[in-house]
Amino acid sequence: MSKAHFGLIGLGVMGENLVLNAERNGFSSVVYNRTFAKTETFLNGPGIGKSIRGAKNLQEFVDKLERPRRILMMVKAGAATDAVIEQISPFLQEGDLLIDGGNSAFKDTERRVAQLESKSFGYIGMGVSGGAKGALEGPSMMPGGTKASYDAIESMLTKMAAQVEDGPCVTYIGPGGSGHFVKTVHNGIEYGIEQILAEAYDLMKRVCGMNGDQIADIMGYWNSTEELSSYLVEITEACLRTKDSTDGINVVEKIMDKAGQKGTGLWTVVSALELGASVPTIYASLNGRVMSSMKTQRLKAESILKGPPVKTLDLGSFDDGMAPLMDAVVLSTISSYAQGMELLRKASNEYNYKLNMPSIAQIWKGGCIIRSRLLSRIQDAYRLDSKLTNLLIDPWFAEQVNRRLPGLAKVVAGAAEVGMPVPCFSSSLDYINSYRTGRLPQNLVQAMRDCFGSHTYERIDMDGVFHTDWIK
Numbered sequence: 369m370s371k372a373h374f375g376l377i378g379l380g381v382m383g384e385n386l387v388l389n390a391e392r393n394g395f396s397s398v399v400y401n402r403t404f405a406k407t408e409t410f411l412n413g414p415g416i417g418k419s420i421r422g423a424k425n426l427q428e429f430v431d432k433l434e435r436p437r438r439i440l441m442m443v444k445a446g447a448a449t450d451a452v453i454e455q456i457s458p459f460l461q462e463g464d465l466l467i468d469g470g471n472s473a474f475k476d477t478e479r480r481v482a483q484l485e486s487k488s489f490g491y492i493g494m495g496v497s498g499g500a501k502g503a504l505e506g507p508s509m510m511p512g513g514t515k516a517s518y519d520a521i522e523s524m525l526t527k528m529a530a531q532v533e534d535g536p537c538v539t540y541i542g543p544g545g546s547g548h549f550v551k552t553v554h555n556g557i558e559y560g561i562e563q564i565l566a567e568a569y570d571l572m573k574r575v576c577g578m579n580g581d582q583i584a585d586i587m588g589y590w591n592s593t594e595e596l597s598s599y600l601v602e603i604t605e606a607c608l609r610t611k612d613s614t615d616g617i618n619v620v621e622k623i624m625d626k627a628g629q630k631g632t633g634l635w636t637v638v639s640a641l642e643l644g645a646s647v648p649t650i651y652a653s654l655n656g657r658v659m660s661s662m663k664t665q666r667l668k669a670e671s672i673l674k675g676p677p678v679k680t681l682d683l684g685s686f687d688d689g690m691a692p693l694m695d696a697v698v699l700s701t702i703s704s705y706a707q708g709m710e711l712l713r714k715a716s717n718e719y720n721y722k723l724n725m726p727s728i729a730q731i732w733k734g735g736c737i738i739r740s741r742l743l744s745r746i747q748d749a750y751r752l753d754s755k756l757t758n759l760l761i762d763p764w765f766a767e768q769v770n771r772r773l774p775g776l777a778k779v780v781a782g783a784a785e786v787g788m789p790v791p792c793f794s795s796s797l798d799y800i801n802s803y804r805t806g807r808l809p810q811n812l813v814q815a816m817r818d819c820f821g822s823h824t825y826e827r828i829d830m831d832g833v834f835h836t837d838w839i840k
């Protein structure tokens with residue numbers, strides 16, 4: 369029997385769908401799962417009648433693969449990934465290639481690339497976004513590692529990826545853990561946009577008294593605009609329209625208000641802090657999830673801490689698409705992308721990843737969770753100026769900021785007056801206002817530091833380092 373082109377370890381929903389995707393694109397496959405029962409269920413179910421075979425153990429798995437072997441691991445990030453690498457390594461031969469398609473921490477991937485490449489195996493750390501449907505129909509993929517390893521799988525990945533007007537949603541990201549780093553930041557941006565849409569929903573529901581279908585109509589309208597047309601707005605509309613079949617009540621209203629997380633949003637914020645990148649919108653979304661999980665405390669505090677007496681808040685009307693609220697959503701979404709891209713730029717310099725910013729925007733245009741029409745503008749902005757320091761100052765984005773800032777300010781001020789939390793909107797407003805301020809008050813911070821700790825300061829009227837005896 370001829371050897372298969374491609375091997376998959378880990379038959380979770382993402383693994384299953386990726387192997388079906390590979391097979392559909394002409395790559396015969398072998399699958400291995402820790403429990404063979406799962407393999408059998410898959411082969412007799414979605415895998416039936418396809419060029420996909422199973423293996424009971426790793427020896428059989430590698431024996432069924434053509435050389436050099438191309439093996440995708442879709443297992444839990446962390447210790448489980450290390451365990452699989454350790455188990456399969458004795459069966460690998462020079463030139464064989466392991467691909468980690470999970471959400472691994474990029475520093476783990478750095479270590480694994482160095483470790484595996486030193487044994488003459490290839491190793492690719494690849495971010496995969498698109499959820500279960502994307503994995504099956506065409507995800508966005510962010511592979512990092514050596515260029516030689518990428519070249520060995522390029523033809524397969526370009527066929528499997530989502531396709532947009534200017535090509536497949538996959539490209540060589542860069543060395544080491546760069547692929548997983550880019551996926552981590554992708555998820556940080558995703559956290560931001562999810563929280564932004566949740567804040568808009570909360571204001572429309574609690575301040576304007578709109579029901580699920582009315583809010584969904586606004587989402588539908590926003591999704592028809594260039595600025596907000598995106599997968600996340602599209603699924604928000606779908607979520608808001610879904611009714612419980614038993615009583616017709618919106619399912620969203622029955623969901624516990626505690627958001628989970630698997631780590632990538634946290635890693636984005638930690639990396640930003642380490643690299644000195646400013647990501648307040650993304651941080652606010654992460655903190656929103658942390659605060660949401662404190663349900664018992666919040667319920668207790670609700671009866672003790674009183675907000676201002678509720679007033680009305682002008683968020684626009686149904687007919688103008690809730691114009692000021694749309695301004696807030698657009699500018700906060702732009703802030704989330706701008707902060708993520710800025711973090712990528714800093715990481716690229718720090719870790720020598722040589723990230724190609726227009727290409728990253730391009731591969732996010734299809735298949736992934738943050739796909740949106742804005743990404744074409746982001747791609748254009750970095751094509752126009754490959755060294756762009758911040759998206760906000762690109763001419764198209766600057767025009768958006770200048771036009772929509774009053775709307776964002778109005779929403780944040782109004783939300784504060786009625787006592788509604790809008791962490792991403794307010795962080796984005798502060799982010800933009802800080803970024804557009806040539807002289808910030810940190811001169812006074814420097815004075816205080818010098819006063820109590822002789823930390824010295826620079827002056828704007830002469831060169832040098834200065835200290836003042838502040839308290840005579």
Ligand code: 3PG
Pocket residue numbers: 471555558628629630631632633737
């Ligand atoms: C994922 O990569 O699984 C999701 O896109 C985001 O993860 P989380 O919201 O569960 O952290």
